Amino acid sequence: MPAVTYLEAIRLALWEEMERDPNVFCIGEDIGIYGGAFKVTDGFIDRFGAERVIDTPIAESAIVGAAYGASLTGLRPVAEFQFMDFIACAFNQIVNVLAKSHYRWGAPAPLVLRGPSGGGVHGGPFHSQNPEMWFVKTPGLKVVCPATPADAYGLMKSAIRDNNPVIFFEHKFLYRRIKEELPNGGGDFTVPLGRARQARAGRDLSVITYAAMVHVALEAAEALAAEGIEVEVLDLRTVLPLDREAIAETVRKTSRAIILHEDTLTGGLAGEIAAIINEEAFDWLDAPISRIAALDTPVPFSPPLEHAFLPKVEDVVREARRLRAW
Amino acid sequence: MKKRPASKARHNGASRPAAGRNGQRPADQERRYRIPDWRLERPQFHVTQKRTEAGEVRYSFTGDLDLAPPPIRESGYLTREKSIELYRWMLLNRRMEQTLETLYKQSKVVGGVYFGLGQEACSCASALALGDGDWFAPMIRNQGALLVRGFHPRDVMMQYMAKADSPTHGKDGTSHYGDIAQRNMVSPISMLGDLIPILTGVALGARLQGRNIAALTWIGDGGQSTGVTHEGLNFAAVQKLGLVLIVENNLWAYSTPTEMQFAIEDLAERAIGYGVPGMIVDGTDACQVFDATLEAVQRAHRGEGPTLIEAKMMRMKGHAIHDAAGYVPPEMLEFWRKRDPIARFEKHLLGKKWLTPAQNRELIAEVERQVDEDRTLAEASPMPDPAQAPKGVYCDPGCHPITLKYGGVKPARRGGAKLKQSEAALHFR
Numbered sequence: 001m002p003a004v005t006y007l008e009a010i011r012l013a014l015w016e017e018m019e020r021d022p023n024v025f026c027i028g029e030d031i032g033i034y035g036g037a038f039k040v041t042d043g044f045i046d047r048f049g050a051e052r053v054i055d056t057p058i059a060e061s062a063i064v065g066a067a068y069g070a071s072l073t074g075l076r077p078v079a080e081f082q083f084m085d086f087i088a089c090a091f092n093q094i095v096n097v098l099a100k101s102h103y104r105w106g107a108p109a110p111l112v113l114r115g116p117s118g119g120g121v122h123g124g125p126f127h128s129q130n131p132e133m134w135f136v137k138t139p140g141l142k143v144v145c146p147a148t149p150a151d152a153y154g155l156m157k158s159a160i161r162d163n164n165p166v167i168f169f170e171h172k173f174l175y176r177r178i179k180e181e182l183p184n185g186g187g188d189f190t191v192p193l194g195r196a197r198q199a200r201a202g203r204d205l206s207v208i209t210y211a212a213m214v215h216v217a218l219e220a221a222e223a224l225a226a227e228g229i230e231v232e233v234l235d236l237r238t239v240l241p242l243d244r245e246a247i248a249e250t251v252r253k254t255s256r257a258i259i260l261h262e263d264t265l266t267g268g269l270a271g272e273i274a275a276i277i278n279e280e281a282f283d284w285l286d287a288p289i290s291r292i293a294a295l296d297t298p299v300p301f302s303p304p305l306e307h308a309f310l311p312k313v314e315d316v317v318r319e320a321r322r323l324r325a326w
Numbered sequence: 327m328k329k330r331p332a333s334k335a336r337h338n339g340a341s342r343p344a345a346g347r348n349g350q351r352p353a354d355q356e357r358r359y360r361i362p363d364w365r366l367e368r369p370q371f372h373v374t375q376k377r378t379e380a381g382e383v384r385y386s387f388t389g390d391l392d393l394a395p396p397p398i399r400e401s402g403y404l405t406r407e408k409s410i411e412l413y414r415w416m417l418l419n420r421r422m423e424q425t426l427e428t429l430y431k432q433s434k435v436v437g438g439v440y441f442g443l444g445q446e447a448c449s450c451a452s453a454l455a456l457g458d459g460d461w462f463a464p465m466i467r468n469q470g471a472l473l474v475r476g477f478h479p480r481d482v483m484m485q486y487m488a489k490a491d492s493p494t495h496g497k498d499g500t501s502h503y504g505d506i507a508q509r510n511m512v513s514p515i516s517m518l519g520d521l522i523p524i525l526t527g528v529a530l531g532a533r534l535q536g537r538n539i540a541a542l543t544w545i546g547d548g549g550q551s552t553g554v555t556h557e558g559l560n561f562a563a564v565q566k567l568g569l570v571l572i573v574e575n576n577l578w579a580y581s582t583p584t585e586m587q588f589a590i591e592d593l594a595e596r597a598i599g600y601g602v603p604g605m606i607v608d609g610t611d612a613c614q615v616f617d618a619t620l621e622a623v624q625r626a627h628r629g630e631g632p633t634l635i636e637a638k639m640m641r642m643k644g645h646a647i648h649d650a651a652g653y654v655p656p657e658m659l660e661f662w663r664k665r666d667p668i669a670r671f672e673k674h675l676l677g678k679k680w681l682t683p684a685q686n687r688e689l690i691a692e693v694e695r696q697v698d699e700d701r702t703l704a705e706a707s708p709m710p711d712p713a714q715a716p717k718g719v720y721c722d723p724g725c726h727p728i729t730l731k732y733g734g735v736k737p738a739r740r741g742g743a744k745l746k747q748s749e750a751a752l753h754f755r
Contacts, residue, residue, distance in 0.1 A: 105504045
């Protein structure tokens, strides 16, 4: 099987799930004949019809509300946000209806909310955000942020088959930039929700990260290996629920931890992970925990400003050297 | 009183209600809309903020206070038997809420109590018009609808008392519960308007599985101001889904009068903007509410799309039990007290000799007995075990089956297209 891009992997997973289960359907803006703003559902309407590839008005609360309503009748909707920044328009439906549905009244909501997030593409303040933490704070949701085509494919399948509302943050910087051959020779496989992945093994220091920053961490690890610093990279893959065991395990192994994310620093996931390390692996630490994240600002538009905003390979290299020398 | 034509034809814009874009446009340059108004009286009220001589800002009221209450409009559908059933639900609705008030005063309720006093006809008659396979989602003043659709007064009481045996086992209170398996009820949330796209989605899910259902929910004169109300009704209209939206115009949104909520005369006019049928009924007339809802349900079953029904009435208590509603001009309450929906319907049934005074007394006594029995059961339920607090956040494997309510989607006319390489997106390289 030829290598597929991150975007093609998502398309393939969605397509195969719609083939496998007629109760899976897509709903969103411009997803039908146009195929979606990023062409994730390109050609789907030809195969599955307008009944299962539903174009909607520009009304995110209606999209999420209708998807939830359909899920109550046993269907498995996959709702697209054109950009994940626009998920804010459906905030109440997500945090007050979907997230609390099972806890409050025992109604499972088997649906997926998916779309492109992340910066590095000069999209500006409303087309570049990483809003995962708005939802990580809300019990009842699952939040997925894949970094590779294989994980995007396997996690999408798990998300669709899961009986809970899953928010699936695709990273638009990765859409057509990375490619890999899917395992299982093109056969169906899933990646479990809530389980991290060791993206690189190392003994000296752990970088705990997810989504596009996994690739920044791997590039830094390569540079640091030349200096004799062996970096382990833990790709969280799912940020809610978090894989506490994997976080504890890598820190107990290396005794030094950098937490890296593209989301802004304050209130970002790094604070939560630092607390988990404190609870699970304090006695193993040989250096303070380091957080690397985006600036506490909106995502700026102009390329030099956005470059200054985003975490970079050199930030990881610098922090790794500092912790190694502690 | 402002005079208006009985047919209430409007001359303010485009064409006919249901025809939408496919309908024939009239040849003249003036488009007409039809908003049927079934009320047998059309009182006008105006509430404004005024400074009193004492320097306080208060609501000042003018309106048609001298009208005698009209008779009940004869139903085209309700039989004697069905009418008595409806009357009984309304009695049960009121008696249950009176008991909730008592429980509150005895400090047995956790939190507040919400009432639908004066709105029992609207809650009960509309719910009774649904078919077995239809869905509904009540708002806080539609506790009568819960009873009509098969819940017991004890369920509502236990919700208010936060008991272990309540439908949510103490996880949530009030009417905030639902039942997918049997009663086709979606749980409401406190935020207003969200149920509208959700019920639209329920109808969408059913249609994908080959069934046209009606999905009924209610919204207040206050709640209809939310953006999600617009999003939901518009989506239902575009998709021609069987949403039945009853706008309960009870004149007060907490302490805010309708004059500060919207600028149009009747909320039913909103329907014009969505290209769906809209109409007005007297919300204290059980027959009007039943007939209007039934016709909307029948439209939904025929796949003809949503209907907006504005039901006019008055919230006869405060927003919740803590609220004495001192801001409401007393003469307004007095006017509506004469239009008590239960007293009106009782008089109607007695007048038609569908109910004898003796039968009526027996019915009332039977309802009181049922509520008392339920109250005993509800009070006997234990409080929940604190060990349950962390449980149930997620639907874990084996905890709930996902049941296809209408047998699942039958993929017809699937195209032969295969997945091909997608065309590159044009932006954000």
